[in-house]
Amino acid sequence: QLIAILPGDGIGPEVTAEARRVLETLGLDLRFEEAPVGGAAYDATGHPLPPATLDLARRADAVLFGAVGDSRYDGLARALRPEQAILGLRKELGLFANLRPAKLFAGLEDASALRPEIAARIDLVIVRELTGDVYFGLKSRGTTAEGLREGRDLMRYDEAEVARIARVGFETARTRGGRLCSVDKANVLETSQLWRDVVIEVSVEYPDVALTHMYVDNAAMQMVRDPGQFDVIVTGNLFGDILSDQASMCAGSIGMLPSAALDGSGKGLYEPIHGSAPDIAGQGLANPAAAILSAAMLLRHSLGMAEPADRIEAAVAAAIVGGARTRDLGGTLSTRAMADAILTQL
């Protein structure tokens, strides 16, 4: 099977290299091909998502993505900025379902800004819609009747988009605690009212899953007050962007959390939730755990290899319990040494 490795910018290359090393160690029948993406691709080719990179991502069975972005590119036109690479990959590959698990690893209770007893209970998955909403609706700059500059972005969803992500939410809840919380702003937005209507319609197919609804402002409060109350959250692209980052920070281990972006057929793009962190790039300081756990998600969701995925996840957990710590976790291990500590547990 072919894995596309898109290292990207900042610490992306360092952490994907370690994730690749872990995958290679497992002796699975995998081939790897690398291509530039983001700022690195812009520097090399003048575009953050060059045709050859997109082509590789299409050909591959799964994509392991590092990170993109650097303030150096802030001055570029929007279409040339590094972020467009990840938005473009999501759209071109139809990766509509973003799975973002957030949990606290045993041994890292002190890493969260939340009280340890509250943080310890965090174990949730955010299912974020990834190819619709105000992200991809019509955008324009214009002028009002009074001659004022105006910015416009259309928020929109249709019922098919909502139903398919709702199903991912219900299916995910089924494999876990059986509880799904749909987050919207139905008291203000038509998009949200449609969202809520369709989620309720889909729920009849899942009588075994307990469905609740929450407004996004309340969800942002509850995620601080008691994040342990959530099992699976399903929400739109914009609210999911905000809530999933908030949840990751509540869990305290930004350097430890992976994510998956899936199409409907098992194809997926896997990336650590941390960014490119240009300030520590190239120094061997980055924590490779999130990239390594992203590789585990890749095996499970795109290649149907649950057993090696479980082994990787257990090895990361064991390494943390064993005291392995990069700088973000208050330790001194290098990127490479942290990966070694995980490999030792494999």
Add this chain to the structure above:
Amino acid sequence: QLIAILPGDGIGPEVTAEARRVLETLGLDLRFEEAPVGGAAYDATGHPLPPATLDLARRADAVLFGAVGDSRYDGLARALRPEQAILGLRKELGLFANLRPAKLFAGLEDASALRPEIAARIDLVIVRELTGDVYFGLKSRGTTAEGLREGRDLMRYDEAEVARIARVGFETARTRGGRLCSVDKANVLETSQLWRDVVIEVSVEYPDVALTHMYVDNAAMQMVRDPGQFDVIVTGNLFGDILSDQASMCAGSIGMLPSAALDGSGKGLYEPIHGSAPDIAGQGLANPAAAILSAAMLLRHSLGMAEPADRIEAAVAAAIVGGARTRDLGGTLSTRAMADAILTQL
């Protein structure tokens, strides 16, 4: 001066009654007139914001608002739901600037889900735009070319809307720590790119204020990691809705936090940030502090009475330090007894 009291639903009547009592005790030259709003107004007149209520709000020099909402009204058409009353008041009165202070009161260090040493540092104001954004852009339900149900909400801002709220942000920062953080999603949204451009343009008028920019997803993370880093945040209606509730919960004292919604001329609507809490309504369990502090903001911002406003705020702080606690704070005082404890300090 005429104060409109709009008690609304749930615990709204109980807490506004105590706030009115505090205002009356101060011996200021104030007149009060009450009118129903929200579900209570719907029950009485068939509309959540009846003409007589809107008329009173227009005539008054300031509005003291309780809370609206109850799941009993969830089945009504959107235009008849209690929330429409507050959205309608904001729009009709041109209350474009929402000031939401969030801070931890001395003595309530244990009320936050954040570690006490992190929570103790919270002292920020969120300046939220309140009459634009996706809240008030064109909304519609329709059908796609394929015959699918579709929901649409237009997110939009023009430069005048952004500039006037930016000025409120800069002015607020000037009276405090001199730091303003503008929150947007300029890497994805045209609306946000305009927002950022205009905030930067306005900043030349305020060379004494240090301006920074943050993406909303990062802001939601930073609000958990270290909310003490913020002085004043200025942001749009939707992001402000989410972040201000998150910030309030970080400060741990939802029952203690007031808010103001101002037009450009000193007219304002003041409300506690807690909701109508139907589950504890009518039982004398609600904390009146947020309503009382809203009355203090009313005196300061709409009536130019800074001195009695300071006195109220000092009395609330002293009552808390003195151990006065309603149930939400882990105590046993009734709504009335809590107000008495505050009045004793006055």
